[in-house]
Amino acid sequence: MNSSPIPMIMDGDPGTDDLLTWMWALARPTQVEMLGIATVHGNVPLARTTENALALLDFLGAADIPVHAGAPAPADQDRAPEGDGAFAESGLGALTLPPARRTIASDNAVAWMAQTLRAHPAGSITICATGPLTNLALLHRRDPEAFARIGRIGVMGGSFNLLPPNHVRRGNITPWAEFNFYMDPVAAQEVLNAGVPVLLLPLDVTHLFVSTPDRMARARTLPRHGQEVALMLDAAAHLDRPKFGADGAFQHDTTVLAALLYPHLFQTMRGQVQVVTTGPAAGACLLLPDDAALVEVATGVKDPAAFFDLLFDALSG
Ligand code: RIB
Ligand code: CA
Numbered sequence: 001m002n003s004s005p006i007p008m009i010m011d012g013d014p015g016t017d018d019l020l021t022w023m024w025a026l027a028r029p030t031q032v033e034m035l036g037i038a039t040v041h042g043n044v045p046l047a048r049t050t051e052n053a054l055a056l057l058d059f060l061g062a063a064d065i066p067v068h069a070g071a072p073a074p075a076d077q078d079r080a081p082e083g084d085g086a087f088a089e090s091g092l093g094a095l096t097l098p099p100a101r102r103t104i105a106s107d108n109a110v111a112w113m114a115q116t117l118r119a120h121p122a123g124s125i126t127i128c129a130t131g132p133l134t135n136l137a138l139l140h141r142r143d144p145e146a147f148a149r150i151g152r153i154g155v156m157g158g159s160f161n162l163l164p165p166n167h168v169r170r171g172n173i174t175p176w177a178e179f180n181f182y183m184d185p186v187a188a189q190e191v192l193n194a195g196v197p198v199l200l201l202p203l204d205v206t207h208l209f210v211s212t213p214d215r216m217a218r219a220r221t222l223p224r225h226g227q228e229v230a231l232m233l234d235a236a237a238h239l240d241r242p243k244f245g246a247d248g249a250f251q252h253d254t255t256v257l258a259a260l261l262y263p264h265l266f267q268t269m270r271g272q273v274q275v276v277t278t279g280p281a282a283g284a285c286l287l288l289p290d291d292a293a294l295v296e297v298a299t300g301v302k303d304p305a306a307f308f309d310l311l312f313d314a315l316s317g
Helices: 016-026 046-060 109-119 134-142 179-183 185-192 213-220 226-234 237-244 254-261 304-314
Strands: 006-012 032-039 067-069 125-129 150-156 198-201 266-275 285-289 295-301
Touching: 006 016, 006 109, 006 254, 016 032, 016 046, 016 226, 016 254, 016 304, 032 046, 032 109, 046 067, 067 109, 109 125, 109 134, 125 254, 134 185, 150 185, 150 254, 179 185, 185 198, 185 266, 198 254, 213 226, 213 304, 254 304
Parallel strands: 006 032, 006 125, 032 067, 125 150, 150 198, 198 295
Antiparallel strands: 266 285, 266 295
């Protein structure tokens, strides 16, 4: 068990599940030293994901966690592809947060990540990546030496099989692809094959964590922010139910933090991952088992209820 907290950079596209991930991390300061937040295009445009990150930190009264705005569009495109409105135009679903009072620390998240990685011992920083991987791909291109100093990247993205519970689609944004990989497939392909250890949480596993009515009721009884947490948990249910026959919303980004902090909850395998970068299946990915591979893919979970116990316990403080 690590005695000291893991130095962590959060890279995401809030999106309420990104926000809930960061809320969980902030609630566990003895396990996570949050060095800062890098925002990226994705669920909503960059200006909105950045405002949502700032607003969450204010809402929580979080200490001075710096927010750095990152890439407004995929690494090799001028404009981001259309999303699916999973979290409404605000990126927050039905949740509303008071407008942020604080401002961004910089508009160059990639430069900040490089500087932070160079200022910390090589291998000491973990990246919690819960949006399109554009910032990390740009870091790899612009400063490969800094990129190589990353200890591990936890990634929410991709999918490998027909998805539970109804097994009729392989993806959530298209029938083929998961949203984060679809939004920048070139970046996903680059980062997953860039020589840094990756812990990958694909939809195959995130679909095992559902905001069922009993869990929603439990969230609402939290001593603080229960209503907000419930809205974050359930934000994408309006899509997950019709697309997949789910009994609520799937919990995607929070599983990255859970897998980084509580690896015993998950079954994993090592393998090489290739991401389709063009055509109708752009963002789809393939897995080739390889015990020597740097990518560790979550393939199952031993007890989804334990995940929610850990989440609600952290948020009960
Ligand atoms: O496919 C789920 C992912 O897409 C999550 O990270 C969600 O926030 C969206 O970014
Ligand atoms: Ca996200």
